[in-house]
Amino acid sequence: MKTIDNELLELHNKQQLRHVRNDYEHLGEQLARRNIDIDVVRQQTATFGVAIPSWGVGTGGTRFARFPGPGEPRHVFDKLQDCGVIQQLTRCTPTVSLHIPWDRCSDWSELRGAASEQGLAFDAMNSNTFSDQPGQAHSYKYGSLSHTDAATRMQAVAHNLECIEIGQALGSKALTVWVGDGSNFPGQQHFRRAFDRYLDSARQIYAALPNDWRMFLEHKICEPAFYSTVIQDWGSSFVAASALGSKAQCLVDLGHHAPSVNIELIVARLIAAGKLAGFHFNDSKYGDDDLDAGSVSPYRLFLVFNELVAAAHEGVAFDPAYMLDQSHNVTDPIESLMTSAQQCQRSYAQALLVDRAALDAAQQANDALAATHLLKTAFQTDVTPLLQQVRLDAGAAIDPVAVYRASAYRARMASARPAVVGGGGGIV
Numbered sequence: 001m002k003t004i005d006n007e008l009l010e011l012h013n014k015q016q017l018r019h020v021r022n023d024y025e026h027l028g029e030q031l032a033r034r035n036i037d038i039d040v041v042r043q044q045t046a047t048f049g050v051a052i053p054s055w056g057v058g059t060g061g062t063r064f065a066r067f068p069g070p071g072e073p074r075h076v077f078d079k080l081q082d083c084g085v086i087q088q089l090t091r092c093t094p095t096v097s098l099h100i101p102w103d104r105c106s107d108w109s110e111l112r113g114a115a116s117e118q119g120l121a122f123d124a125m126n127s128n129t130f131s132d133q134p135g136q137a138h139s140y141k142y143g144s145l146s147h148t149d150a151a152t153r154m155q156a157v158a159h160n161l162e163c164i165e166i167g168q169a170l171g172s173k174a175l176t177v178w179v180g181d182g183s184n185f186p187g188q189q190h191f192r193r194a195f196d197r198y199l200d201s202a203r204q205i206y207a208a209l210p211n212d213w214r215m216f217l218e219h220k221i222c223e224p225a226f227y228s229t230v231i232q233d234w235g236s237s238f239v240a241a242s243a244l245g246s247k248a249q250c251l252v253d254l255g256h257h258a259p260s261v262n263i264e265l266i267v268a269r270l271i272a273a274g275k276l277a278g279f280h281f282n283d284s285k286y287g288d289d290d291l292d293a294g295s296v297s298p299y300r301l302f303l304v305f306n307e308l309v310a311a312a313h314e315g316v317a318f319d320p321a322y323m324l325d326q327s328h329n330v331t332d333p334i335e336s337l338m339t340s341a342q343q344c345q346r347s348y349a350q351a352l353l354v355d356r357a358a359l360d361a362a363q364q365a366n367d368a369l370a371a372t373h374l375l376k377t378a379f380q381t382d383v384t385p386l387l388q389q390v391r392l393d394a395g396a397a398i399d400p401v402a403v404y405r406a407s408a409y410r411a412r413m414a415s416a417r418p419a420v421v422g423g424g425g426g427i428v
């Protein structure tokens with residue numbers, strides 16, 4: 001089912017076609033002077049895909065309030081439809097990452113069918129043991145996988161096992177585990193014992209992983225626990241992933257670090273250790289703001305991709321999963337997600353433009369200025385025409401937001417989807 005009229009899309013593309021051709025040709029000339037074949041970069045960029053978080057298509061909100069927008073998805077089928085729009089217009093978001101129980105439904109094979117109708121597949125499953133569900137026997141108020149009470153830990157493990165089962169029915173290949181476990185007061189929690197309890201629970205989840213699955217451990221410096229968290233940083237995550245085994249890896253959510261932390265360096269360390277699971281892309285100014293990817297610090301996003309492209313260039317075998325994880329408070333979530341997916345794609349394309357041989361030479365010669373200039377040259381290249389051409393090739397919109405707005409999809413959904421209370425969302 002096409003939710004945006006293809007004729008509208010083609011009409012928009014036709015109006016800009018000549019400009020895109022000219023701009024692409026001009027960029028090609030510029031890159032050729034730097035010995036870069038634009039067509040090679042275009043083909044590589046076309047392979048980029050980032051997963052849409054199902055919880056991202058609804059308005060997120062903050063801990064203070066949530067201001068719902070019109071036509072919000074009411075259930076997982078509506079969410080898939082919105083994800084289908086994003087994929088139709090951008091063609092760089094081929095998968096969806098689900099969150100259980102927010103996305104619970106009665107027929108998983110029906111959901112899988114609905115996804116493939118939209119040209120979508122399922123990325124990593126996300127479990128939720130950071131909030132209580134109605135009717136739940138044991139509360140997660142004082143933790144889940146690391147709780148002092150064995151029955152509560154068992155319940156949290158069982159939930160994760162169910163997420164794996166659901167994921168298997170959907171064709172997913174990974175489980176992302178983030179826990180809100182931690183403490184708010186010095187002395188509240190025995191750090192080592194809490195970590196041991198977490199590991200014991202995580203081992204039971206790990207043992208249930210199918211052979212071709214991976215377990216992504218997501219660390220977070222604080223929130224909801226503000227004094228300590230059980231998986232606080234990449235070090236704790238790395239220790240846990242190492243203890244679990246080769247299928248356990250560390251997931252980097254860009255917003256889950258202290259503001260001045262060098263995230264690209266963490267990425268490099270995890271790649272070197274064979275423990276990089278992938279990413280939750282977003283941006284932040286103060287903490288886990290979950291702002292749109294690259295909206296505040298596009299250079300940092302580029303520097304992360306620079307590490308990924310460098311490792312691939314050097315033949316490192318790794319397979320990072322790319323996911324967005326954002327909370328949209330003041331924008332139309334579909335517009336934000338389309339923009340963020342393109343921003344990630346842009347950072348990837350820019351990182352492909354780095355002159356690796358020259359950078360190696362500058363680093364070897366300790367020529368700091370030349371080295372940093374090489375990165376800046378790639379970052380400052382306006383790859384817009386290249387991205388437009390990639391979308392054109394894939395049958396996507398040259399300008400996804402413009403086509404989306406012209407389609408009046410949101411207004412149509414506002415009447416097709418009466419507002420409901422709840423819907424699920426939040427910062428994770």
Ligand SMILES: [Mn+2]
Pocket residue numbers: 218253280325428
């Ligand atoms: Mn996250």
